[in-house]
Amino acid sequence: MQGLLMSESAPRSLHDLGFDGIAAELTASGVSTHHTKALWRALQREGELDLASRDFLPPLKAWVEKHVGHGKDFFLDDPPIVEEIRSSDGLTRKYLLKLNDGQIIETVLMGYDGRYTACISSQAGCAMGCVFCATGQMGFVRHLRPGEIIAQVLHVQRIIRRDLPGKRLRNLVFMGMGEPLHNYDSVMHALQAISDVRGIGIGPSFISVSTVGVVPAILRMAEEQRPYNLAVSLHGSNEEERSSLIPVSRKWPLADLVAACRAYGRITGRRILFGWTLIAGKNDSAETAHRLVELLKGIDSHINLIPLNPTGGFAGSPAATAAAREFQRIIRAAGIACTFRQRRGIDVAAGCGQLKADRRKLAS
Ligand code: SAH
Ligand code: SF4
16 A cells, blocks of 8 residues: 555655665565664765665665655656856866756856865745845846755765865765755755765765855754854944945844854854855955954954856956955954955855856856
8 A cells, every 4th residue: 555655656766765764664574673774875975876786795786676766656866967167277167967857956066276166056046135146137047955955065075086086075065056055954964965975975064055144943952953164244343334235134133143143152162164255345445354353352263255157147346366365354454364265166156056156047
């Protein structure tokens, strides 16, 4: 009866199931949970896409044959590459991946100083509407499932294995398309799998979740003791400055956001990375820098300055070099770490959501 029900329901992604979820499925089919590790290892560590070809022990092999594949209970997430673009220095590769419903997301592999980082997406589009961001300009389409998040990491790993033998993926950042803390459950579920040492095994301290400032979710991360790094995109040091760039700042005001960051730092003892996209005449003045220093007093902070990548829907321009240097000087003089984000690979439209936006423009 259960078998009948399962085959009648819509197929589900095997990548959506965590280790325990897979164990539960095997148990439900009368297969010993001892086989979970082998299946998990093939799926998550080796990124296997052809499970039927594997030399599993007979009970697991039979389960895979019966339940996984076209027209069966489970499928694997493997979004095909629609386009690959490499930066001229070869250090950045950007992939447009097509999801099952046709949505296109971006996944980026960056390799600086022999360290490889995957920059992945958490949503198709984004609901937060930041005025300078190409993804924000597209609007929200939908959340990604855990399997669609994990599949991006497996994709990057496959590329490294194929083209960069002996290298491994070290870091993971949610700085692609979407707001990860707006898709909290799927992102946390995916991260549990991604950091599992029996599978992909990226250390939690090498994983960063970047948020525009979803206050309740920041507090939840702290309360749940999630072991990942937090990056907060600030971009403004008073409410007026910030909400002119980030409309959702009206929902989660700057004062509440800073209070949440303070609580996060206190509970976790971790330093917070604050992202600051420098925009000429908007948020690059010495006055703003001084106010920022005041705002972050008592929070263990690192400020990451990001030059604006111009986008079609926003008329602003990047801060001039002199203003950017002065901004950095003021912050450093107050004893706060402040660096410029490397933007090698800007020639592949490194800004979030930009490549997809460019393609759309070309298509219309
Ligand atoms: N939604 C999350 C993560 C994705 S955006 C967030 O906003 O933090 C990742 C980073 O890229 C953010 O700091 C964002 O402000 C920045 N960003 C987006 N568009 C940009 C642009 N056009 N130029 C420079 N930085 C941009
Ligand atoms: Fe969304 Fe981040 Fe872009 Fe803002 S900057 S619209 S939160 S992806």
